Amino acid sequence: MQRWHKIFLAGAVVTLAGAFVAQTGEIRFGVNETDRHDAPLVTGQTPSPTPSPSPFYIPLRTIPADVRGIYFTSWSASLPDRMARAIELGKTTEVNAVVIDVKDFTGKVAFETENPLIKRIGSEEKRIANLRELVNTFHAENIYVAVRIAVFQDQHLVKVRPDLAVKDAAGNVWRDRKGLGWVDPASREAWEYNLEVAKEAAKAGADELNFDYIRFPSDGNLVNIRYPVYDSAKRTKREVIREFFAFLHEGLKPTGKVVSADLFGLSTVNKDDLGIGQVIEDAFPYFDYIAPMVYPSHYAAGFLGYKNPAAHPYEVIKYSLENAKARREKFAEIFATSTLEGTSPELREKIKRPEKIAEIRPWLQAFDLGASYPPEVIRKEIQAVYDVGLTHGWYLWNPSNVYSTAIFEKK
Numbered sequence: 001m002q003r004w005h006k007i008f009l010a011g012a013v014v015t016l017a018g019a020f021v022a023q024t025g026e027i028r029f030g031v032n033e034t035d036r037h038d039a040p041l042v043t044g045q046t047p048s049p050t051p052s053p054s055p056f057y058i059p060l061r062t063i064p065a066d067v068r069g070i071y072f073t074s075w076s077a078s079l080p081d082r083m084a085r086a087i088e089l090g091k092t093t094e095v096n097a098v099v100i101d102v103k104d105f106t107g108k109v110a111f112e113t114e115n116p117l118i119k120r121i122g123s124e125e126k127r128i129a130n131l132r133e134l135v136n137t138f139h140a141e142n143i144y145v146a147v148r149i150a151v152f153q154d155q156h157l158v159k160v161r162p163d164l165a166v167k168d169a170a171g172n173v174w175r176d177r178k179g180l181g182w183v184d185p186a187s188r189e190a191w192e193y194n195l196e197v198a199k200e201a202a203k204a205g206a207d208e209l210n211f212d213y214i215r216f217p218s219d220g221n222l223v224n225i226r227y228p229v230y231d232s233a234k235r236t237k238r239e240v241i242r243e244f245f246a247f248l249h250e251g252l253k254p255t256g257k258v259v260s261a262d263l264f265g266l267s268t269v270n271k272d273d274l275g276i277g278q279v280i281e282d283a284f285p286y287f288d289y290i291a292p293m294v295y296p297s298h299y300a301a302g303f304l305g306y307k308n309p310a311a312h313p314y315e316v317i318k319y320s321l322e323n324a325k326a327r328r329e330k331f332a333e334i335f336a337t338s339t340l341e342g343t344s345p346e347l348r349e350k351i352k353r354p355e356k357i358a359e360i361r362p363w364l365q366a367f368d369l370g371a372s373y374p375p376e377v378i379r380k381e382i383q384a385v386y387d388v389g390l391t392h393g394w395y396l397w398n399p400s401n402v403y404s405t406a407i408f409e410k411k
Helices: 003-016 080-092 116-121 131-140 155-160 188-203 237-255 313-337 345-350 375-388
Strands: 067-072 097-103 144-150 208-212 258-264 289-293 363-365 393-397
Touching: 067 080, 067 144, 080 131, 097 131, 097 188, 097 393, 116 155, 116 188, 131 144, 144 188, 144 258, 188 208, 188 237, 208 237, 237 258, 289 313, 289 363, 313 375, 363 375, 375 393
Parallel strands: 067 097, 067 393, 097 144, 144 208, 208 258, 258 289, 363 393
Antiparallel strands: none
16 A cells, blocks of 8 residues: 555554544533533433425425525625526526525524524524525525524624633633634534534435535634634544544534535645644535635735735636546545455454545635626636536635626526
8 A cells, every 4th residue: 555545554554543533421511611622511401303394395396416606795695686696597598596694793693593502592583584485596596505503703702601612821812813703613503503503403404515614714813823622632623623524524424414615725735734723534424515715816915926926816726626536536546446454353344434435515715805806807717627527617706796697608
């Protein structure tokens, strides 16, 4: 076996053996708790039941293999004219999907639930009057609905549970360059809470559960950070995030929903965890789709030799996705052909091969930053996806949620 294979398999042992260990316990939100690191939680929180069919649910007629989605905030989702525009694009162009925030960086859950944990946290802000009705409206037009959940960047949870917030050296809530606080990514309570949000969105009929900010903080005064739960002497950031991926996989399997993960664009080309815990191979076994955010404006000067990568979107995206595809193929090859030579029989018994390996469906830039992005430039980005040979689609991100018809092919 090649040395690279052995090194990779050493990391995979943790991924595929330890990550399937069940985590049980209770969440006591609203109660300040001492730092416990890996101490078990006290049980008592009843998990939300597996979603069941409802007579008021309109199913999607066909699940698209090639999803071509456009992003909307929860505020846009509350505007009938904005949603009517999305439906019009779905009827007249290649657009066949929407991605809607149901929990953004504010930490507010944008729809009403009957979940006791969410109620106890007080995070509901009913921006979307009725999520089930909104999903039904899109399904009636055969438009696929993904919901986006921002995980560890959560201003509400930082406020109501400051004991779970990332701190600075003085013991105050640490803030990134945008002034935003973060929840400790190693907090099992935060894991359970976000799982419950996802289950509620699944019960409302969403086709896909998309997770963002599944990482450690990446900007600001990182030297000044203090974590209330994470202990670097016990686990690496990579191990924490990998365990969270496995946790989501097991927790959401009963819903039957498509599950996807947003990763930094650089995760396609970097072999380390970028200092935030994200390694693309760690995500492959646990999601249906990996969504690298290959926004050219987010690549540093000098990438591929370009002074301004944002001015070369086709080249940046094509190179990034070629790397992502190659790494996926290598991952699949290793687990299809490896005999795990050199490992003990006991260890081989513990290792589980992936049930499936995530496909790649990237986020593309549809906003001006670093360069102008008119429809013809966005179209080049889309072409880069297809030129790499990826056939599972793309999502477009525009923070203003405005998408020109000229971007898309007509039906």
